[in-house]
Amino acid sequence: MGIRLLLIGLSTERIVFRRTVCKLSLNYLGFCQMTTQIFNTDKALGFAMRTTVLLIWKELLHRKGSFFLAASVLTAAVALCVVVTITEDANQRETRRVTRDIGFNLRIIPRGTDMEEFYLSNYSDQTMPESSLDKLARMKNFSYNHLVASLQKRFLIEGHRVLLMGISGEQAPPGKKKPPMIFSVEPGTLHVGFEAARLLGVKKGDAIALGEKTMRVARAMPEMGTVDDIRVIGLLSDVQEVLGLKGQINEIKAIDCLCMTADKNPQGILQEQLQQTLPEARVVMQSSIAEARARQRQTSEKYAAFVLAAVLLVGAVWIGALAVVNVRQRFGEIGLLRSLGYGSQMIGSLVLGRAVLIGLISALLGYFLGTWLALAWGPEIFPVTAKAIRAMPSLLPWALFVTPLLAAVASLIPAAMAVTQDPAEVLRNQ
């Protein structure tokens, strides 16, 4: 009885298996019929293409190990390129955000500033109209990414000396949307430096009287170990009102104004331009910071380019080597095809077509794998700009174009080996 049940079980399994095989066969036959219909439009071309595609596809499925090795290497290479490209963008943003705390590239101050006093106190004793900011923003031939106007003076609060600073909203170039480089300040609020907060004994939510104006502490800053620790920062208009300097500023801070060039003096160029548009202002360039930032970015870009090139080169060499092995494995088959009258074009396209197909599959897999990796791990590596790490769909068409091309180029030598193979030699050595 037990054996009978076992036999029934086995035969049921067989039926299920056969049904599955039948379904797969029907799908396959349907696919074949469809491709045949497509290719039958031009019989000569159709025949060559149909046979080539059939041979490539079936060979890939037959030699799964070789296919898997080639595809996995290319997929990894594409994924790595995608990860590097996506995170390189994040890396640059992260660098900007991190380096912004060091300072700005340019400080545009009133022309009549006593420079000795400026360097001693770190702010100008003169003022210039707030409209200078708009003029500078509209200035032609002046490239910048962020502009902030400020008014800064020493100020006494409850008998304690602090640096009272008002900042305007950040101005980005017309038509460009740039992520903010500094925090924004709400009207009627203050951001109080660590030491200033300690001296005044205030914390978030407390009120501070600035002359006749009372303002609320929006944030007590952590200790920075810089002059920022004794700063009390408010909105420009609020501070102008407190200081009685309505419509006046004493500095415009700018970032990314000029690219670093080895053979030109950006400060001189800018000074010349300012002379015409803003005769009331002069420029001080924090060249070491600007250069350090530019160098860091250039190093990062060079490194990314090197990694991409190295990955592509290693991928190409690997694909080429695997294609050589594949052609060697198929010497008998290629000799047979030649004896059957298949020409060099057909033999070559078998090798190149295989490479292109592997390239296409790898590009697709690699793009999605790389994007997934970048989105999954990128935010951990670049926490400050984590939210800005996004998939880059524009990379997909590039991957679909470059990867098959690279695979085909890497397979040129194996293809030449296949084409020049002497069928007589192969058949003689059977």
Place this chain on the structure above:
Amino acid sequence: MPPTILLTNVSKHYLMPRGRRVVGLDKVSLSVEAGQFVLVEGPSGSGKTTLLLTVGGMQRPSSGQVTVAGYDLIALSHSKRAKFRAEHLGFVFQMFHLVPYLNVLENICLGAGRKSDAKAQARVLVDRLGLADRWQHKPSRLSVGECQRTALARALIARPEVILADEPTGNLDPENTNRVLEVLASYCDEGGSVLLVTHGQEAYGHVDRRLRLENGRLTELKLEG
């Protein structure tokens, strides 16, 4: 009617390391008419495969003239010889040379060249050669005899003028050997020519002529029986 295969004073020498020369064919002349089943026998290394490769246009002779199905093979370019093979020749090898990842029907169709009715023709041959229940099997699942019948069908599908067979029965049992030879003989009855290279004597009863190749020289033998 001109002969299907015409070889005139064909010689083939191979240059070996240290300048040694090996003679593959030595002034071989041969004429095979349409419908003839010709057997070439001889010991290993006597030049049998060289003869087949030369007639098949896969090897240029050192000297002499080779005309097959009206084409002067030496005058044809590389690509035209490939086209010529596809349209006028069929090959059968001892090791079958089936493509391992194609099934029986696809392997047969591979020999059809650009013929549009390849699949229909392949099915006819599958039935004729007793492979009807094996058409979707890959070579790894076929017996030796079935593999050789598949290779034979692949050679026949393009309806070539000439079939060149290199030891096609070398790995077969007597029953399959007889079956293959019968198919080749009936192909000759329909007007095709077969040049069969073999060691064995199984084909004596099927062929029209017997030739012996020794040290590159071809001699005609008397047909027994």
